[in-house]
Amino acid sequence: MTRLAVGVDIGGTKVAAAVVTDDGTVVARATSPTPTQELGSGAVEDALVGVITELGAAHSVEAVGIGAAGLVADGRVLYCPHLPLRGEPVAQRVSQRVGLPVVLDNDANAAALGEARFGAAREAAVAVCVNLGTGIGGAVLAQGHLLRGANSLAGEFGHMTISPDGLPCECGRRGCWEQYASGRALERLVPGQRGAEITAAAGSGDVAAVSGLAEVGRWLGLGLANLVAAYDPDLIVVGGGVSDADVLLLDPARAALAQQLFASAWRPPVPVVRAVLGVDAGVVGAAALALGLG
Ligand SMILES: [Zn+2]
Known part of the structure; x- marks a missing residue:
């Protein structure tokens, strides 16, 4: 039933x-x-x-x-x-x-649990999930279960410091990852348009929009390299509105991940895929x- x-x-x-x-x-x-x-x-x-x-x-x-x-x-x-x-x-x-x-x-x-039960992460042993919306949400799944942390507060990847003297964040600190790899970051890089408009423009070949997504993708890949070093996942799932840009975002991210990852020549490559459940x-x-x- x-x-x-x-x-x-x-x-x-x-x-x-x-x-x-x-x-x-x-x-x-x-x-x-x-x-x-x-x-x-x-x-x-x-x-x-x-x-x-x-x-x-x-x-x-x-x-x-x-x-x-x-x-x-x-x-x-x-x-x-x-x-x-x-x-x-x-x-x-x-x-x-x-x-x-x-x-x-x-x-x-x-969102990560949805992907684990019904979406992209069904077969993964360890999956790192990031959601690129206004900011960055995150979660780690181990054998299909959420890694919650001692106080249920794990997965706040968006506020990992990626540039100590960098851009100010709503959390009161500077240089948080979500200031560089999120919808807000994309809108800062391509002023005057909303994220969905930028993605649509990039799909039509708009140079500024393509370049903005590539820049966000590079920062995404850098942060993912840190997460791979920490968790050794066999899958990375990228969801949220910004992931609608697909290869325009994910290919630069994959390249940056391969370039930045510790000992990448001596470890299996980690697939970076889009979430399948969407909104x-x-x-x-x-x-x-x-x-x-x-
Ligand atoms: Zn922050």
């Missing part, structure tokens, strides 16, 4: 939700705008309850999984620069209001967590 869960992805601009089966199929969707900082945590909870209630009314779901950017542990978002959540017990409060079990996790963890990775992975498939 097919089991159903609601998976929710709290993004910077919208709260995306879907009813997902236990084989990773999306059967219904709902969205709501992400409340702004000024509206506070209550507004975020109201938005979550709204989409979950809408989907739950039409489908027999057994649980809810929610992915949110930032540091997430024990059902709380401890810190996220883009959301008005600072330690509130979101999972518990939403669970009480919708009458279903609710699990809350980091959005990149959810659904977050909701599908969150639902998988809710169904106990983590």
